[in-house]
Amino acid sequence: MEGDRVSVDWLLTGGEIVSFDPATPASSALAVTAGRVVALGSDDELAPLAGPGTRRTRLGGAAVLPGFCDTHMHLEKVSHELSMLALGDARDIxxxxxxxxxxxADAAPGAWIRCLGDAGGWHESNLAEGRLPTRAELDAAAGDHPVFLYRRPDHGALNTAAATALAGLLADAGDGEWQPDTGHLYGPRVRLVNDALYRPGVHEREQQLDLLARASRRLLEMGVTTVVDPGLPAGFDAAWQLYRAAADRDVLAQRVLLMNRFDWRGEFDAELNRVLHSTALPGDGDDRLRAWALKLVLDGEFTGAWLRPAEEPGSDRNARYSPGELRTVLRLCAERGWPACVHAMGGGAIAAVTAAVRELRAEGAAFTPGQVSIAHAFLITERDLDACAELGIGISVQPALAYTYVREMRAVWGPLAEQAVPFGTMARHGARFAGGSDTHPCDPLTGAAIAVTRKAWDGSSLGEHEALTPHQALSLYAREAGHHIGLRDVGVLAPGAVADFVVWPENPLGCAPEGWPSLRPALVAVGGRPVWMDHD
Incomplete structure (x- = not known):
């Protein structure tokens, strides 16, 4: 009977629903109940689903896209970094x-003032003076506040208060590392200082939760509703407890999947034992916070990448795990049904992963498609793509890494760098791969724009022939991301999918990708519940 009909919780009409689901036709209306999408269609088709208790939203032509999923974001680290000064667009001292x-002027007495060093555009070459500020200039600006301005990977500037606080770290620094007159730091000493100041003064749980709450809001402004955190070395238990507290207090709006990362600097058997006795094992948790993959960092980044013998003879010295250790972890994951993620930048590392999976399968190990994944895959070839497809190995890419570290990549790899991050080849080959950040900018729209424009922060080209289409690029953070993490109801808007969506006043697919980073959502929902609205 009509009177017995149960109405939907929320009905959005008069918009443009971009589902990222090939089986779902274009629609103007979306209906949500109990945190999930129940129907898409025209306004007229869905109108009968509404009742007296239905929340109604008239979109006025706005676009609704799935919430973005970042498949590689160090969330705790990002929560600290988003509180720092952003100087990427500064053009003079x-x-x-x-x-x-x-x-x-706004900081508490004695609070450190730091900048986000790993950001495209923040470089003295982009300042009119061609140098970083001096100690005296920073003293005049900051007064008694210690200031550390870090410019990746090997340049920084300190004021007097900071130099005094760091006297112990600077005591044995040579002239090539520390210039007291200018306050400038150079070389490895810069990273030592940066690491020492990773979380200055943030020791209390309340402070950590406040940083996470602020970061969560910033990420919602980017349309991010799901985060896959690859973890910090041997840092799983502390991160799990922090995120659990944040989720329980409802200050962390995003769904979080946390990896348990082996510390390659530790003894392998001890690390394996630590992982097996962690607070949570892969699969534990709920739809707000879930333990996900075991993570191995098989090689370094650019200097420490494990290249193919033809590219650099003897580069296997950069392998951080033996073939036997790699197989041990993958075999464990096969036996227990756990996901495994392997950091592999160079071709040698990629080949080691595919060889290990092939050998284990020949021995009878069973892996589900995507259970083993490779993160980064900078120097992946068509032969590697064939192997990944054959063996069911997933791939995640991070467009911002090449954008931000283009100079370091080219300095170390030379001509080989021009073969890096071949997204276009991957797409033409039929590969499925997901997007993430791993560094700044961590905005998915910026990452997607990089995949389309193929431009680095310094304006140089990353190879236009390897560009993705706008739809392909956005899908990296939507449908492909959900597929990558094994949650097919994430990253799409289709009946039965989780109602994680973002309302954009302008449809990104109708805008030039160069303008995507400036777009701001009007509304963000997670689990069918509004968690952020633009009140400007």
Whole structure:
């Protein structure tokens, strides 16, 4: 009977629903009940689903896209970094110092002032003076606040208060590392200082939760509703407890999948024992926080990448795990049904993963499609893609890495760098691969724009022939991301999918990709519940 009909919880009409589901036709309306999508269609088709208790939203032509999933974001680290000064668009020292002055005026007495070093565009070559600010200039801007301006990977600037606080780290620094007059740092000493200041003053849980809450809001402004955290070395238990507290207090809106990362610097058997006795094992948790894959960092990044013998003879010295150790972890994951993620930048590391999976399968190990995945895959070839397809190995890519570290990549790899991150080849080959950040900018729209424009922060080309279409690029953070993590109801808008969606006043697919980073959502929902609205 009509009177017995149960109405939907939420009905959105008059918009453009971009489902990223090939089986779902274009529609203008979306209906949600109990945190899931129940129907898509025209306004007229879905109108009968509404009742007196239905929340109604008239979209006025706005676009609704699935919430973005970042498949490689170090969330705790990002929560610290998003609180730092962003100087990527600064173009002279006066501008830098004015931003330091403004931060100092609002900061608690004695609080450190730091900048986000791993950001495209933040480089002295982009400042009119061609140098970083001096100690005296930072003293004038910050007063008694210690200031550390880090410019990846090997340049930084300190003011007097910071130099005093770091006297122990600077005591044995040579002239090539530390210049007291200018306050400039160079070389490996820069990373030592940066690592020492990773979380200055953030020791209390309340402070950590506040940083996470702020980061969560910033990520919602980017349309991010799911985060896959690859973890910090041997840091799983602490991160799990922090994220659990944040989810329980409802200050972390995103769904989080956390990997348990082996520390390659530790003894392998001890690390394996630690993993097996962690607070949570892969699969534990709920739809807000879930333990996901075991993570192995098989090689380094650019300097430490494990290349193919033809590219660099003897580069297997960069392998951080033996073939036997790699097989041990993959065999464990096969036996227990756990996902495994392997960091592999160079072709030698990629080939080692495919060889290990092939050998284990020949011995009778069973892997489900995508259970083993490769993160980064910078120097992947068509032969590697064939092997991954044959063996069911998933792939995740991070467009911002090449964008941000293009100079380091080219300095180390030379001509080989021009073969890196071949997204276009991967797509033409029929490969399925997901997108993530791993560094800044961590905005999925910026990452997708990089995959389309193939431009680095310095304006140089990353190879236009390897560009993706706009739809392919956005899908990296939508449908392909959900497929990658084994949650087919994430990253799409289809009946039965989780109702994680973002309302964009302008459809990104109708805008030039160069303008994507400036787009801002009007509304973000997670699990059918509004968690962020633009009140501007």
């Amino acid at each position: 006066a501008d830098v110092c004015e931003r330091v002055r403004e931060r100092a």
